[in-house]
Amino acid sequence: DAKTTQPNSMESNEEEPVHLPCNHSTISGTDYIHWYRQLPSQGPEYVIHGLTSNVNNRMASLAIAEDRKSSTLILHRATLRDAAVYYCILRPGESGGTSYGKLTFGQGTILTVHP
């Protein structure tokens, strides 16, 4: 499975934007870039995903580099509730064989939001 590299931790102030980077230099053409986050004492929750184009939803934006070797999750205005571990994951597409659709979590980035 292709791997991702994320900083161990990041800090932000409340109501400021947060840019969470992810490197995935070994990404294949059919891998989707997924972001999940895990709040304390909860299971992970889906945030956003994309393939080649930038994506926006109610939770965040995903900016994908033109060569797809890196991406950035953008939280436009961080709140205290956004403090969590953020996971950047490459999810194999239909050509991924038995790995199709599989989520392989790394250690993620611990985001701390200061009031």
Place this chain on the structure above:
Amino acid sequence: EAGVVQSPRYKIIEKKQPVAFWCNPISGHNTLYWYLQNLGQGPELLIRYENEEAVDDSQLPKDRFSAERLKGVDSTLKIQPAELGDSAVYLCASSLGPGDGYEQYFGPGTRLTVT
């Protein structure tokens, strides 16, 4: 809509004892996953079901772990006998399908402590 339900939320057992975890996925979700999460690490997939069929159990330690999903709805994960190293959070997730576009919804997990 109810989310993924897991029980128990916490379990403490002595080593060599058996233990079972139960998961009720979101209604209509054909795909069910069991993950293991060690402290400070991301979740690791143990097994994936498509309806009643276990389609990916390559990471399930079959000497002591077993799982079943009768009637393609609820699922049970069992450990017999438990070892000290099995102390972890066991997460259940479900999705409409295995592929992209089908985000995974996670339950709160069962925290197992083996003494």
